[in-house]
Every structure is written in structure tokens, then in C-alpha cells.
Amino acid sequence: MKILGICASPRGSKSQTRRLVQAVLEGAKSAGAEVELVDVCDLEIEYCNGCQVCYKKGVCVHKDDFQGLYDKILLADGLVWGSPNYLRSITAQMKTLVDRMSDAIHCQLLTGKYSCAVATGGSNSDQVTEYLSAILLNFGSFVTGSTGAAMASGPKAFEEAEKKAFQLGKTMAEDVSVKRDYIEQREMLQESREYFQKLVEMHEKDWEHEYEYWNKLNWK
Numbered sequence: 001m002k003i004l005g006i007c008a009s010p011r012g013s014k015s016q017t018r019r020l021v022q023a024v025l026e027g028a029k030s031a032g033a034e035v036e037l038v039d040v041c042d043l044e045i046e047y048c049n050g051c052q053v054c055y056k057k058g059v060c061v062h063k064d065d066f067q068g069l070y071d072k073i074l075l076a077d078g079l080v081w082g083s084p085n086y087l088r089s090i091t092a093q094m095k096t097l098v099d100r101m102s103d104a105i106h107c108q109l110l111t112g113k114y115s116c117a118v119a120t121g122g123s124n125s126d127q128v129t130e131y132l133s134a135i136l137l138n139f140g141s142f143v144t145g146s147t148g149a150a151m152a153s154g155p156k157a158f159e160e161a162e163k164k165a166f167q168l169g170k171t172m173a174e175d176v177s178v179k180r181d182y183i184e185q186r187e188m189l190q191e192s193r194e195y196f197q198k199l200v201e202m203h204e205k206d207w208e209h210e211y212e213y214w215n216k217l218n219w220k
């Protein structure tokens with residue numbers, strides 16, 4: 001079982017968000033998972049230019065560090081995405097990564113995976129965990145949960161978040177093992193699956209790769 005953590009703070013080893021990603025990974029490791037942490041800010045990832053070549057061909061026109069990370073994301077059974085709160089949202093580096101994955105939304109490529117979101121903020125981390133959880137669901141994965149800390153709430157609040165993060169990692173690893181069914185999320189995932197299938201069907205002539213992808217799955 002592989003669990004991949006992605007931290008999007010530019011502060012490297014000084015990052016508090018990274019500590020939460022690490023705690024989730026330690027929890028997952030204690031439950032038997034093989035874990036890896038990637039600092040997305042160490043990678044060179046270009047902006048999506050909206051050319052739609054990935055919809056047509058299944059590959060991106062940019063030759064940079066994206067594909068290597070994307071391959072790891074697609075191979076993982078579980079994902080931990082962490083970002084600090086930058087102006088009520090994720091960092092630009094995280095946004096650049098997820099923008100490059102829009103083919104994965106159309107094809108719901110995180111289906112069958114489990115995920116969780118972590119964040120820190122000066123005064124608010126919920127804005128980020130809510131956003132990350134929503135997009136992880138948008139990509140087709142189940143969301144095991146999330147945790148975060150507002151640094152202004154002091155070290156105790158951070159310690160609590162770190163403990164919760166460790167537990168979250170254990171739960172996510174168990175989710176992967178037992179293939180836990182989150183019924184409410186499954187219903188939402190099914191609806192968005194049908195939505196994206198219709199969208200791709202409408203673009204049959206244009207988005208050949210995505211049309212072919214769903215065709216191979218018999219539109220299920």
C-alpha cells in the first residue's frame with residue numbers, strides 16, 4: 001500500500017504544514033503503508049496553458065517535473081495534500097499542480113483512492129482544508145478526513161492537529177485495506193462521474209483521448 005504526501009509550503013523544513021503532512025504519513029506507516037513525501041515547491045512545474053492537448057492525447061505539452069509527480073499520484077493508494085493558507089486559499093504552487101490535472105478530473109482518475117487534506121494558517125486553516133477536500137472529491141477519490149491548525153491559537157492547538165493528523169493517517173491506511181465505503185461520498189462521486197461522462201461525450205470529436213478512456217470502461 002502506497003501513501004503519497006504532497007506539501008505545498010515554500011518553507012521546506014521550516015514548514016508547519018509539512019509537519020502535519022509528515023504526521024499523517026507516520027500514522028499511515030504505523031498501519032503498514034509505504035510512504036513518501038514530496039515538496040512540490042522543490043519541483044519545476046509550469047502553468048497549465050489551457051491548450052486541451054491532454055484531453056485529446058492524454059499527455060501534457062510541457063516537459064517539466066509534472067509528469068513524474070503525476071505518475072506517483074496515479075500509482076498511490078492514498079494521498080495527503082497539504083498547503084498553508086495563502087490569501088484564503090492554497091499556495092500558487094499547489095494550484096499550479098492541480099490545474100495541470102484537469103484531464104484527471106474529466107476521467108475521474110483518483111477513483112478508488114483515499115485522500116486527506118491538511119493545512120495551517122495564521123488565523124484560519126479551514127478555508128484550505130475545505131477547498132482541498134472538495135477538489136480531492138472532485139478528482140474522484142474518497143476523502144477520509146482533514147485537519148489543520150491556526151498558528152495564532154498557540155502550540156497546544158498545533159499539537160492537537162498533529163495528533164489528529166497521525167490518527168488520520170492510520171484511518172486512511174485502514175480505509176485502503178478494507179476499501180471503506182463512504183456512502184454519502186459515493187453518491188456524490190457517482191453523480192460527478194455521470195456529469196463528466198456526459199461532458200466528454202459532448203466533446204467526442206475533440207477530446208479523443210478522454211472519449212476513448214471512457215469507452216474502454218464502457219461508460220461505467
Ligand SMILES: Cc1cc2nc3c(=O)[nH]c(=O)nc-3n(C[C@H](O)[C@H](O)[C@H](O)COP(=O)(O)O)c2cc1C
Pocket residue numbers: 009010011014015016017018083084085086087088089120121122123124125151
Ligand atoms: C503570502 C501569504 C499569505 C497568507 N495568507 C493567509 C491568510 O489569508 N489567512 C491565514 O490565516 N494565514 C495566512 N498566511 C499565514 C500562513 O498561512 C501561515 O503562516 C502558515 O502556517 C504557514 O505555513 P508553513 O509553515 O507550512 O509555510 C499567509 C502567509 C503568507 C506568506
